[in-house]
Amino acid sequence: MRSPALPHRFFVNGRDVEAIAPPAMRLSEVLRDVLGLKGTKVGCDAGDCGACTVLVDGAQVCACLVPVAQVVGRAVETVEGLARDGRLHALQAAFLRHGAAQCGICTPGMLMAAADLLRRVPSPSEAEVLDALGGVLCRCTGYRKIVAAVLEAARGGAEAEPLVGGGVGARLARVDGVAKVTGEDRFGADWLPERAWLTLRAVRSPYPHARFRFGDLDAFRRRHPGLVAILTAADVPGANRFGIYPTGKDQPVFAEGYVRMLGEPVCALVGDAETIAAIRDEEVPIAWEPLPPVSFDDALAGSTPDLHPHAPANVLCRGRIACGDVDAALATAPHRAAVAIETGFVEHAYIEPEAGYAERIGDGIEIVACTQTPYMDRDEIALILGIPPERVRIVPTAVGGGFGGKLDLSLQPMIAIAAWRTGRPVRCVYTRPESMRTTTKRHPARIVAEAGCDEEGRLLAVRFHGDFNTGAYASWGPTVASRVPVHAMGPYRIPNVRATTAAIHTTDTPAGAFRGFGVPQAAIAHEALMDALADRLGMDRLEFRLRNALRRGDATATGQVLDHSVGLVACLEALRPRWQALRAEADAFNRSSSGPFRRGVGIACMWYGIGNTAMSNPSEMTIGLAADGTITLYSGAVDIGQGSNTVMVQISAEALGVAPHAIRLVAGDTARTRDAGKTSASRQTFVSGNAARLAALDLRRQILALANAGPDARIVPVPGGVEIHDGDRTLRPDLSRLERDANGDVLVGFGRFDPPTTALDADGRGVPYATYAFGAQIALVEVDRELGTTRVLRMVAAHDVGRAINPTLVEGQIHGGIAQGIGLALMEEYLPGRNDNLHDYLIPTIGDVPPIEVILIEDAEPLGPFGAKGVGEPALIATAPAILGAIDHATGVRVTRVPATPDRLRAAILATR
């Protein structure tokens, strides 16, 4: 039994408060749910992530580890107390200006840790900043902009106000940034239980593969008075199936007597929060009959029972690209290299676990939850509830990191069914272990690849096969299987290519979308081949890549001729001086060092098709002008921290010819915005940005027509309307007489963009993407040969983004991608059921991401909005192969299984002796 609630008096941000709560209640829970201060975020409840960092008597602590009884009479400070009299604290202003807050979920914790530091050490060194902030994890920023912001705040605060003006190309502060640095932004779990909320918790399978039968659930429910309902498959009003692909809906909301993965929901408990928390899964009457799990190895060997009737031999699907005669070309190639690569599951590790609530309104349902894809959620929920999509409203909350992991449905179907059945609002917040155990991961890959080149180092052929463990359900497995072959040979001119893939079902966690859809795994293989061939030839590794780099006018292996925006050569040429200097630096270090440390420098190239593979993926946007002159952009593009809210505003401002701050933003709500597709495939800037641009141009045309002004006239929002400055004339069209729509807008511009692509034929010939991002990165590492540890000392990244709509945001994406690439290369491997927490599953901390130099190449893409392409996934892809190349340079050991953990690297070093 929980001990009874008692009054606890203490101070919060100088205010005397009394909280009625059980004495052992976590301070984080008291702040959020008793006192209503939602600025303190919860990411793990275990002291592993630091998101809930607050100050107690001036010292930083994790509020999730402090019983409220221990703060009686003490001073608690939270993010809500930083800004005074409406003015941001110097740290908040610096975070805003530097783009140190992306999704914003770690920001309150970071700010409080930094506030603690600056009070103790007013002029800290960088090392002191790292030590002080080392207990807060961030998954978006790569930390470097946070370090810069803290150092700047310490130097006397704001050197300049955050930029609010400026269209395309300006380092505009995020339009949603103030809410993120003040803690006012509301994420999935931040919706107060103001009414009689019900809480839902799924009861999940303790086995990866099993059959089960329920006992007497009704009797069980009657024994727990607070339990309102136990939902099972029988309660699903529509189809008990969901999945990303219209033809591949293979995942049940609630299992029907058979589970294919650990943590699969079999039923859900709905009731008051205390009752739900007190019931343990093993108390629920379920008889389990465990079955042998289906491992990746066994499934590949073909010795396992089929998990799905539509996937014989557990092969979900295959992908293939072929051109030329690979076998003949390889057989006669003067130089050949082959690699076999193995990668593991990687967890998205966004700091915000899935959370949200659902409410039945009449014959419709509203879901307020974190998501990357509101319209797909809407359509899937409609099928599950058996109602038309128009009766489902999805209201995305602020998203505390996504990276592909919040594309799939998680808790939405369960809370929708619960709200539908009970007629009452129902909330659910995943715990960290629940989030890690049950949501999608990066696909583990087994890749074999071979490449050949001629005596001059010109690539002749690449043969590639990758098997991907897609886990228990399809999720984005087909996307990985189709995207990887297109990219599998790397961004090089190669006349003969055969690239094949297979997505394999197992009883592991489903693998789905994670920043790059399998391309980062493939890049580890193709870049190992490039290093190996360059070494065979005795050629510099950068120069070898440069010789083969795709150039304008080249055809890819799918036969697509690249007419525009192929900036890889420019990237490599920009990196060359840094490459040579760093190689020389590393060589000099190694000559002078007699100890266990060796340094190495690696380079890797990447390319990435923007948008869906060979499939339509349109975005639509509208922008309205109200009679009072208010301009509102209605954007269905969900900002998951990458900054699409800001990008859409900058693009539409530029196209309309007004300042960004003149545009109000309504984002994400399916009742108020058009379908802008999913935040995925690095597509929002390119696809939705184009829709925003077209919408703004449409509105501009309508406004100018209304005023009878010329095409070059300037639109100036003024109080109560707009002015049109046309040459010497100033026109003031009368908006009041125009008819208003439901939003109060009198003119509405509409834009739609669908990237021009074609389907691929049986050999993969066609135009899978309208445009590609290119990039190359250099890593300088130091390896401790005795311990097998690797420290990344520096990264240099050159990326062709077409046009940087907002350079600060682009740098933020590159920094964050590099941090995740470091994790992929060196420390991250999710082992189902074994490390579903953030102390056994390691992601890079602030001390693991080195200084990063970013070089932006802007080879304009004519199809893109103002020339822009995308950068979200491209940022990550080259990092791991660059690090592995650097380890190879340092030690002579080519790591073929990532992550290159200390034990694996040490074993590989020992094996060469």
Place this chain on the structure above:
Amino acid sequence: MSGYLRPATLGEAVAALCTGGATVLAGGTDLYPARVGRAIDDTLLDISALAELRGIGVTDGGWRFGALATWRDVLAADLPPLFDGLKAAAREVGGTQIQNRGTIGGNLCNASPAADGVPNWLTLDATVELASPTGSRRLPVAAFVLGNRRTARREDELLVAVHVPRPDRPARGTFRKLGARRYLVISIVMVAAVAEFAADGTVASARIAVGAASEVAQRLPSLEARLIGRRPDPSLVREEDLAPLAPIDDVRATAAYRRDAALALVRRAIADLA
């Protein structure tokens, strides 16, 4: 008995323990992570208000570390080079948030094989002071930590303090922690070492302990003996000195790697003492 007790005196605390079944709560850094996503339904004895358990101070025979001393307190304390290893560990336990809350007593009682405190206390020749309604007793740390999450603490006993004797000669400590990332990392293996030095700079006595490579951190007696009378020199370390270790495979590393890395770290720790 209510579900949450926060006594103000040691007497009340041990009296409460006597009735049995209470879980002791101090900094909460181990208790809460073990209760993610479920109700906190234990009977808790919150000892954070016990003034007797606070502080780090000098005693007649050495030093007394109150069980409630946090890692931050260890860092802030004015301590001689003997404690350099303990301080290095304090800097690397979790992040600053954990260092501000986690206590040395909790670290010992939780008895994780990867507890960064334990090898340090072994090299400091520390004893723990346990109080119960029938009086108090002292035990060497080696006799207190018995296994993975197992200690010699009886249900009616409270860890009150850790005592470190003052060495006869000048002494210096060091600590080497190995993890797979920079901050917030559970040790793959760690080594603590303390040496007392004779006037000529040779080792008069040495204590070396390896953590996270056995169920309980282990001292390396053969190496300790070999160092006596010599200057600290990594080349004195032999593979067979690691015989007391029994590492395992887990999510952090293989057993073979742990043994191999322990050897490298022991050598580095000896080099630190030179």
